[in-house]
Amino acid sequence: MTEHILDMAAPPDVYRQRRARLASHLVRPLVIFAGRTRTRNPANDYPFRAASTYLYFGGPPIQGAAWLIQPDGHGDDAGILIRPQADPDDALWMGEPPPDELLASVAGLDRSAVAGPDQLHQALAGRSATSICPPCPSAMQWAASLGLEPAGPEEFLPIIDMRLIKDRHELEAMRRAAEVSVIAHQVAMMNTVPHEPEALVAACFRSVLDANQCAPSFSPIVTVRGAILHCTAYNNIMKPGHLLLIDGGAEEPGGYACDITRVCPVSGEFTPIQKHIYQIVLRAERAAVAECVPGRRYRDVHDLAARVICEGLVQAELLRGDAQELADRRAHALFFPHGVGHLIGLDVHDMEDYGDIAGYSDGRRRRPGFGDKFLRLDRDLKAGMTVTIEPGIYFVPAVWQRDDLVKPFADCVNRPAVDALLRDNFGGIRLEDTVHVTNTGGPEVLTKTLPIEADAVASIVRAQDKWEIREPHG
Numbered sequence: 001m002t003e004h005i006l007d008m009a010a011p012p013d014v015y016r017q018r019r020a021r022l023a024s025h026l027v028r029p030l031v032i033f034a035g036r037t038r039t040r041n042p043a044n045d046y047p048f049r050a051a052s053t054y055l056y057f058g059g060p061p062i063q064g065a066a067w068l069i070q071p072d073g074h075g076d077d078a079g080i081l082i083r084p085q086a087d088p089d090d091a092l093w094m095g096e097p098p099p100d101e102l103l104a105s106v107a108g109l110d111r112s113a114v115a116g117p118d119q120l121h122q123a124l125a126g127r128s129a130t131s132i133c134p135p136c137p138s139a140m141q142w143a144a145s146l147g148l149e150p151a152g153p154e155e156f157l158p159i160i161d162m163r164l165i166k167d168r169h170e171l172e173a174m175r176r177a178a179e180v181s182v183i184a185h186q187v188a189m190m191n192t193v194p195h196e197p198e199a200l201v202a203a204c205f206r207s208v209l210d211a212n213q214c215a216p217s218f219s220p221i222v223t224v225r226g227a228i229l230h231c232t233a234y235n236n237i238m239k240p241g242h243l244l245l246i247d248g249g250a251e252e253p254g255g256y257a258c259d260i261t262r263v264c265p266v267s268g269e270f271t272p273i274q275k276h277i278y279q280i281v282l283r284a285e286r287a288a289v290a291e292c293v294p295g296r297r298y299r300d301v302h303d304l305a306a307r308v309i310c311e312g313l314v315q316a317e318l319l320r321g322d323a324q325e326l327a328d329r330r331a332h333a334l335f336f337p338h339g340v341g342h343l344i345g346l347d348v349h350d351m352e353d354y355g356d357i358a359g360y361s362d363g364r365r366r367r368p369g370f371g372d373k374f375l376r377l378d379r380d381l382k383a384g385m386t387v388t389i390e391p392g393i394y395f396v397p398a399v400w401q402r403d404d405l406v407k408p409f410a411d412c413v414n415r416p417a418v419d420a421l422l423r424d425n426f427g428g429i430r431l432e433d434t435v436h437v438t439n440t441g442g443p444e445v446l447t448k449t450l451p452i453e454a455d456a457v458a459s460i461v462r463a464q465d466k467w468e469i470r471e472p473h474g
Ligand code: GLY
Pocket: 247, 248, 259, 260, 261, 342, 432
């Protein structure tokens, strides 16, 4: 008898309640597909990750499954779980599929509400229905064969309302993801060694996730080229004087994500200018985290971080003028060209597959300017939301080569000072934590056990352990 373990983030009755709540908003049946892995060649697949909306409603992590959520329900449940038709040969290579009884029990269903694909066809026959489908060819073909229309705001909005506010099971899952992420960052920093490749640190980071049965919540960024915002190559050699930017997080087995960025000096000591810039980013991070309270508009949190960065850049004599005026003119975007953070949950950029309808409240749109257009979130914060806060300062050659971006600020930028840092390949500094907005006692920084002070980060890099590990015969 095969032992099956299906990792679920919440107890069955919670999923049942979520499906009932969704059904109460639907006017047509909705099919939510789990998707399948992509096949690289016939017996070699990429890792499978079920689609987040399917997971949220209690979908066990199996390929080719789907939810049918019906406004008129099924028995006392609104959901029917469609599991794939088993191919008898699969048992040879992959083991027996989980039995329907188990699928039903973890998803909070009656056994009769677990069915095969044919029953989905029968249940939908002649009815107009919609679907939420990941970008997965087999699920898309299945949806097309059923004549399903893509879901739209009518279906997305109630789901977004539910997923925006994390319940205690989701928060517990995110705390677990944070715990593993914090250890992974510490191990990574302890293995930041001059003359070694970035790949060594990336491997150390990932090994902690693997050992804790977590996946990366996105491809970890481990780079001495921090000015490339999403650099996922690990092919540079770390040298004394470099800053190493590590941006990564765990996804715990139930699918919930964490996201943390730290920057450490490869030599174990920041140079004075590195430390100076680091302290500006840290002030912006702390100011922004403190504003993660109910009622605060997230765009204002971004703008606050921008002002703190302008203040720091004026003190550092990289910008000239009044900090608030500089921020109002968006001068910070030359140095801080992205948004201050995003929603996080089952996806590291939570619900971005729905488009800005998730990150932006009704009637709000992205501001069009450089920097502002990359802000992923503009909602009024509410207790139970989970967001990241991740300001940064970067010296990006591709920004400073663009007249359209730079010329409007010729009067207020100390260009020789900027050019000197570009020549020195300063890179970039970003500091990021995952934050839970609460009603009581201020924001809960889920990742607070990872040191963020410059001296504390540098001392982790200098930790003796790495020398003991690396020079056992020394
Ligand atoms: N931490 C990477 C990102 O948010 O895109």
